[in-house]
Amino acid sequence: MRIGVITFPGSLDDRDARRAVRLAGAEPVALWHGSHDLDGVDALILPGGFSYGDYLRCGAIASLSPIMSEVTDAANKGMPVLGICNGFQMLTEAHLLEGGLIRNDHGSFICRDQVLRVENASTDWTSGFEPGREITIPLKNGEGGFIASEETLDRLEGEGRVVFRYVDVNPNGSLRDIAGITNERGNVVGLMPHPEHAVEPGFGPDTAAAMRSGVDGLGFFTSVVRRGLVEA
Numbered sequence: 001m002r003i004g005v006i007t008f009p010g011s012l013d014d015r016d017a018r019r020a021v022r023l024a025g026a027e028p029v030a031l032w033h034g035s036h037d038l039d040g041v042d043a044l045i046l047p048g049g050f051s052y053g054d055y056l057r058c059g060a061i062a063s064l065s066p067i068m069s070e071v072t073d074a075a076n077k078g079m080p081v082l083g084i085c086n087g088f089q090m091l092t093e094a095h096l097l098e099g100g101l102i103r104n105d106h107g108s109f110i111c112r113d114q115v116l117r118v119e120n121a122s123t124d125w126t127s128g129f130e131p132g133r134e135i136t137i138p139l140k141n142g143e144g145g146f147i148a149s150e151e152t153l154d155r156l157e158g159e160g161r162v163v164f165r166y167v168d169v170n171p172n173g174s175l176r177d178i179a180g181i182t183n184e185r186g187n188v189v190g191l192m193p194h195p196e197h198a199v200e201p202g203f204g205p206d207t208a209a210a211m212r213s214g215v216d217g218l219g220f221f222t223s224v225v226r227r228g229l230v231e232a
């Protein structure tokens with residue numbers, strides 16, 4: 001399986017995403033935002049970072065990059081697409097996911113190890129987790145507050161499209177503690193915390209629970225690889 005990781009001007013975590021893909025047993029493919037060529041990949045990752053210096057709104061300018069028309073077509077045809085942090089912001093700006101991300105309610109950038117509950121373990125990127133499993137992965141952002149209308153929130157909840165919820169602490173004022181969501185089909189997933197930074201023991205979060213595994217983020221990448229192999 002070949003998984004494309006798109007680099008935008010100001011991307012930061014594209015390299016770690018490619019490393020996570022490799023550790024999960026797939027081939028990472030570096031893609032450039034200014035291209036219209038997805039190079040025949042089987043899945044896509046929009047990585048974290050500070051695309052276009054976070055001007056206007058985080059992810060707003062990157063969502064208009066040339067490659068986003070191909071990303072949109074591929075997503076609508078069912079290709080697995082994962083947006084991590086800045087990538088999640090781009091997916092909402094591109095209307096591939098609902099809602100939006102606003103400035104953290106406390107007004108500051110936050111960087112911490114964050115516990116999440118996997119609420120939906122049937123998406124392309126979470127099928128390897130048991131439903132309800134709690135995982136710890138890093139969180140680092142300035143605009144992580146998830147918002148949507150009450151009607152949209154009710155629909156997301158009713159359709160099981162809240163994929164991750166913050167546990168213990170709501171770090172940014174996200175409505176209903178939502179950390180990540182999916183589209184109707186379950187192939188497009190976006191979340192604020194960073195699974196690609198928790199894929200190797202000794203390099204991820206240093207809380208006691210996370211130290212026991214250190215690889216809570218790897219399941220995102222192995223989930224899509226396993227699904228790809230099953231469907232191949």
Ligand SMILES: NC(=O)CC[C@H](N)C(=O)O
Nearest residue numbers: 048049085086141142143
């Ligand atoms: N880690 C990230 O991707 C950060 C996203 C964005 N620049 C923010 O601060 O919200």
